Amino acid sequence: MSTTEPITVNLGPQHPSTHGVFRMRVTFDGEEIIDVEPVFGYLHRGSEKLAEERTYTQVLTLTDRMDYVSSMLNNQAYMLAVEKLCNVEPSPRGVWLRMIAAELQRVASHLVATGFLIQDLGALGTPLIYAMRQREYILDLFEMLCGARITNSYLRPGGVFMDAPDEFWPALDKVLNDIPNALDELEELLSGNEIITSRTQGVSILLPETMVNASITGPMLRAGSVDWDLRHRNPYDFYDQINFQRPLHSSSDNFARFWVRIQEARESVKIIYQCLERIEPGCVRPSFHDVPRLIRPEPGDAYAAIEGSKGELGFYLVSDGSIAPYRCHVRAPSLINLTLLREMLVGTLFNDLFVSFGSIDLNMGEVDR
Amino acid sequence: MTDFLYENVIFRLIYCNLSGSSDKCVNEYGYVQGIFPAGFEWLAFLLAGFLLAFIFINGILGAVILSIWGERRLYGRFQNRLGPNRWGPWGLFSSVADAIKVMFKEDVVPSDADRLLFNIAPILMVFPVFMIFSVIPMGIGTFVVDLNVGLLFILSVTSMSGLAVVIAAWASGNRIAIFSGLRAVAVLISYEIPMALSLVGVLMFAGTLSLGGIVEQQKIPFILLQPLGFFVFFLASLAEINRTPFDLTEAESELGAGYLNDYSSMKFGIFFLAEFAATIGSSAIITTVFLSGWKGPDILPSQFWFLLKLVIVLIAIVWVRMSWPRLRIDQILELAWKGLFELTLINIVATAILVTIWPNPTMGEIWIMAGINWLVAIPSVIVVGKVLRRKDNKTIQAGRDNEPYPVGTETLAPSLVNKVGEK
Numbered sequence: 139m140s141t142t143e144p145i146t147v148n149l150g151p152q153h154p155s156t157h158g159v160f161r162m163r164v165t166f167d168g169e170e171i172i173d174v175e176p177v178f179g180y181l182h183r184g185s186e187k188l189a190e191e192r193t194y195t196q197v198l199t200l201t202d203r204m205d206y207v208s209s210m211l212n213n214q215a216y217m218l219a220v221e222k223l224c225n226v227e228p229s230p231r232g233v234w235l236r237m238i239a240a241e242l243q244r245v246a247s248h249l250v251a252t253g254f255l256i257q258d259l260g261a262l263g264t265p266l267i268y269a270m271r272q273r274e275y276i277l278d279l280f281e282m283l284c285g286a287r288i289t290n291s292y293l294r295p296g297g298v299f300m301d302a303p304d305e306f307w308p309a310l311d312k313v314l315n316d317i318p319n320a321l322d323e324l325e326e327l328l329s330g331n332e333i334i335t336s337r338t339q340g341v342s343i344l345l346p347e348t349m350v351n352a353s354i355t356g357p358m359l360r361a362g363s364v365d366w367d368l369r370h371r372n373p374y375d376f377y378d379q380i381n382f383q384r385p386l387h388s389s390s391d392n393f394a395r396f397w398v399r400i401q402e403a404r405e406s407v408k409i410i411y412q413c414l415e416r417i418e419p420g421c422v423r424p425s426f427h428d429v430p431r432l433i434r435p436e437p438g439d440a441y442a443a444i445e446g447s448k449g450e451l452g453f454y455l456v457s458d459g460s461i462a463p464y465r466c467h468v469r470a471p472s473l474i475n476l477t478l479l480r481e482m483l484v485g486t487l488f489n490d491l492f493v494s495f496g497s498i499d500l501n502m503g504e505v506d507r
Numbered sequence: 508m509t510d511f512l513y514e515n516v517i518f519r520l521i522y523c524n525l526s527g528s529s530d531k532c533v534n535e536y537g538y539v540q541g542i543f544p545a546g547f548e549w550l551a552f553l554l555a556g557f558l559l560a561f562i563f564i565n566g567i568l569g570a571v572i573l574s575i576w577g578e579r580r581l582y583g584r585f586q587n588r589l590g591p592n593r594w595g596p597w598g599l600f601s602s603v604a605d606a607i608k609v610m611f612k613e614d615v616v617p618s619d620a621d622r623l624l625f626n627i628a629p630i631l632m633v634f635p636v637f638m639i640f641s642v643i644p645m646g647i648g649t650f651v652v653d654l655n656v657g658l659l660f661i662l663s664v665t666s667m668s669g670l671a672v673v674i675a676a677w678a679s680g681n682r683i684a685i686f687s688g689l690r691a692v693a694v695l696i697s698y699e700i701p702m703a704l705s706l707v708g709v710l711m712f713a714g715t716l717s718l719g720g721i722v723e724q725q726k727i728p729f730i731l732l733q734p735l736g737f738f739v740f741f742l743a744s745l746a747e748i749n750r751t752p753f754d755l756t757e758a759e760s761e762l763g764a765g766y767l768n769d770y771s772s773m774k775f776g777i778f779f780l781a782e783f784a785a786t787i788g789s790s791a792i793i794t795t796v797f798l799s800g801w802k803g804p805d806i807l808p809s810q811f812w813f814l815l816k817l818v819i820v821l822i823a824i825v826w827v828r829m830s831w832p833r834l835r836i837d838q839i840l841e842l843a844w845k846g847l848f849e850l851t852l853i854n855i856v857a858t859a860i861l862v863t864i865w866p867n868p869t870m871g872e873i874w875i876m877a878g879i880n881w882l883v884a885i886p887s888v889i890v891v892g893k894v895l896r897r898k899d900n901k902t903i904q905a906g907r908d909n910e911p912y913p914v915g916t917e918t919l920a921p922s923l924v925n926k927v928g929e930k
Contacts, residue, residue: 147682155760166686169836258760260751260833267586333752333832336896488686489835492760 151180155258155492158502174483181506189466194220194433202289205504207250208447210243213293218374218442219453220295224435229424232297233375234417241406246276247447248399251499252324255396258492272320275313282306297423317407325400338393342482342494352477356449361398362390368445380412395497432461448472448499472500516648518559526551571783575602578825585829614772619680628675629777635667636781639788644719646801646810657718662703669695676766687765691756694746697840701847702743708736708858709796722800730797731877734884735854737797739847744789751828753839790820846891857883
């Protein structure tokens with residue numbers, strides 16, 4: 139008579155597929171996961187505390203480094219909060235420009251997520267490189283806009299740092315033409331590959347009630363056929379002038395999460411085309427008379443949230459009338475989406491652990507801040 | 508007992524040039540006079556044997572170094588980049604540089620490790636792989652030994668690599684490595700059965716277990732006569748050498764490096780070497796058994812044709828590795844027991860019937876047999892694939908209907924609404 143006992147394995151913080159420095163204490167019964175205990179904080183840099191000692195413009199550079207895969211979206215969320223706090227009237231061209239930048243960043247972020255899915259499934263880098271190649275072209279566009287590729291700091295209160303150079307527009311057209319083909323390629327790889335579909339479909343199913351109760355947002359929620367998109371529910375910037383679909387999937391498994399991301403990237407391209415139709419010449423930011431370089435908002439607080447690439451990304455700022463925020467808090471979608479990790483993983487096999495984990499599309503820079 | 512050595516071209520060449528006068532070295536002019544005086548035949552025998560082993564082992568090592576380089580170049584091509592191109596022409600020496608680097612690294616043995624087993628495991632891993640090559644005919648007269656039980660020898664020797672992986676995993680004293688070892692047991696043992704059974708059809712046609720004999724019996728390559736056997740054997744050998752889509756043991760995205768986690772320096776190097784040598788070894792077996800080995804048009808030497816076929820099989824394996832993700836462990840075991848095992852049984856029955864009908868087939872009858880075997884193979888692969896896929900389709904339906912879940916500012920999840928109301 140032999141007895142078996144569960145084995146507890148420490149995965150991370152140094153591990154090839156934890157998307158950063160994440161640690162999980164996982165208890166296995168054979169290959170089956172029976173318990174997961176996430177341990178995070180290894181990338182904590184105290185961004186929120188650091189923000190209290192910087193001026194409102196300087197905090198912008200901290201937001202770049204939170205979710206370093208979608209800096210433009212972080213910038214946008216922070217700037218919306220600052221504008222709300224100071225009652226700044228943004229200049230239209232600046233808003234259109236930052237919407238274009240944000241949607242490009244969303245495509246780039248979803249490409250990274252999908253590429254790393256196939257990497258986590260065990261393909262040795264080939265599909266990942268195909269996804270990253272398209273992202274490179276988008277980063278080249280960012281380089282034209284603001285000189286930086288990852289840590290952009292492109293936005294300013296009421297608009298953007300500077301107007302796009304002339305060569306940006308033809309380059310943008312070319313990238314927008316290429317993205318749908320790249321997405322087709324990726325989608326064909328996802329839904330056309332027997333191994334990928336059989337490994338992702340029906341794994342880590344989350345019920346919509348559970349996800350709503352855990353306040354999960356973003357593509358993860360929409361993969362469970364919950365129609366919740368802040369761009370549609372609570373339009374910020376000029377999203378109320380734009381028509382776009384919100385792709386939903388009914389099965390709420392790993393496959394659905396990635397399918398929704400690819401469809402969403404397609405919609406982003408359509409949104410950018412609509413922005414290009416509506417954008418008009420003008421100033422890209424209010425004059426220094428309206429928004430001084432050193433902002434001193436009235437005492438008060440403001441919360442602004444956008445639909446980030448991972449979910450609802452919100453910034454809560456409290457001002458005491460000085461040049462630095464009294465308190466800055468980030469509602470980080472990566473961290474909050476992580477709360478259902480145990481529900482997702484328990485009952486699945488070791489092989490699916492990192493696939494399910496990656497399907498949250500979390501970024502440790504944002505989880506630990 | 509040592510008579511087989513004299514059939515080897517290289518051994519004969521060296522021995523006959525050294526030994527004084529031996530009855531083994533006779534040509535049409537009589538005895539061949541070698542360098543050594545008479546009475547030193549035993550020295551010539553030893554030296555020739557040593558040189559043969561030297562050439563043989565170093566040939567394998569060189570082939571491994573070249574195959575690592577070639578694989579990296581191919582990875583580069585598949586991934587839209589250049590690949591290694593710094594060291595030597597086309598980066599040819601990059602894996603030599605790697606080998607030197609590995610040798611000079613610090614050799615770490617973890618404190619939890621079982622020292623004896625930890626040190627034995629790499630040796631256990633690499634020896635069987637070298638032994639595979641000893642029975643493979645690489646051309647006319649280019650083999651170490653033509654065993655009359657060659658295929659059985661290969662099957663029994665390759666099963667030792669599973670043991671080595673388990674020992675390495677256990678001796679590391681590392682939980683992640685133990686996972687890798689347990690997976691290796693499950694996968695390697697499961698795939699040995701279809702691997703052995705897929706060769707039964709070949710044996711029925713060839714009537715011999717000797718690899719040289721099998722090559723000579725192939726009037727047309729056995730891949731045409733035994734499509735199912737080739738299909739199963741190819742997949743099973745991918746599993747045996749831990750290649751994608753069956754690389755569970757060394758699943759990089761899950762286990763880091765699996766049982767290799769705690770190995771460093773040359774012990775790691777030996778594992779690495781064994782892995783690549785095993786890839787070449789199984790390509791060589793596939794070439795010999797299914798692709799008619801060294802046979803080819805007479806314009807080029809037989810060794811060339813063997814190498815050409817070997818490289819083609821190697822490229823196919825690399826191609827699979829570059830484009831496919833990994834399977835889950837339950838899917839891998841299901842494929843072995845519910846898919847490949849049944850396919851080999853179908854193949855054995857079909858081949859047995861064919862061999863009973865045509866015991867001594869003419870060329871025309873061989874082609875008819877090939878046609879019938881293909882007619883059996885394609886539908887059975889399709890049917891088995893459909894049966895395997897059926898379970899997955901059921902699990903997809905486990906999700907919800909297409910109705911969007913109602914949310915809005917006023918509709919929260921029911922449980923949440925109740926809680927708010929109570930307060």
